[in-house]
Amino acid sequence: MCAAALAGTAGMVSDANATVVTFSTPISVPNNFDGIYLNFLTGASGTSGGSVAGWDFNPYNSGVSLSFFWNGTPANSNSGVGSTTTGPYSDLAAGATISAASTFAAVTATAATAAFQTVGTHTLGFRFFNEGTGAINYGYATLTAGGTTGFPLTITGWSFENSGAAITIPAIPEPATTAMFAVGALALGAVNLRRIRRSRKLAA
Secondary structure, three states: OOOOHOOOEEEEEOOOOOOEEOOOEEEOOOOOOOOEEEEOOOOOEEEHHHHOOOEEEEEEEEEOOEEEEEEEOOOOOOOOEOOOOOOEEEOOOOEEEEOOOOOOEEEOOOOHHHOOOOOOEEEEEEEEOOOOOOOOOOOOEEEEEEEOOOEEEEEEEEEEEEOOEEOHHHHHHOOOHHOOOOOOOHHHHHHHHHHHHHHHHHHO
């Protein structure tokens, strides 16, 4: 598979705090032993470690199902949030905080990614070495799986706190709630429009 075809840099969008950095360009993970190598700081990705300077995270198919591989340099830096230091990795919910107090694992066993091998969107907390500041940063990534092996797999985006402080996964409104707000706004707009028309008729 051509690494150049898959390598790229995701778009970066910073929030108003200027300390939380968010990448929102989806990255497809090849369903093979190479998978994708990703640098959380720069957004660079490719199908080999040599093609991505300072890569941090490598999701791949071990031959059975999804596995996670982490850059071991420097030691005890790049890893994902897990229930224990040997896994399994945790699929985090909104409101969860990732920090130095979290438990991190760097295991490659497919059993450790069981929570990410179901159809749907999952959230992986992580820490990584920020080569720009020399500090450990904390963040979370969203991974969307389309099958029971974890593949097809897309990294839909990730965020991290670039000062080394903790980061909390924000709540996302439920689709039904969002739809309710939209319907409410439309209804309010319609009421206001009727009032305007009525006022114009009375004034005529």
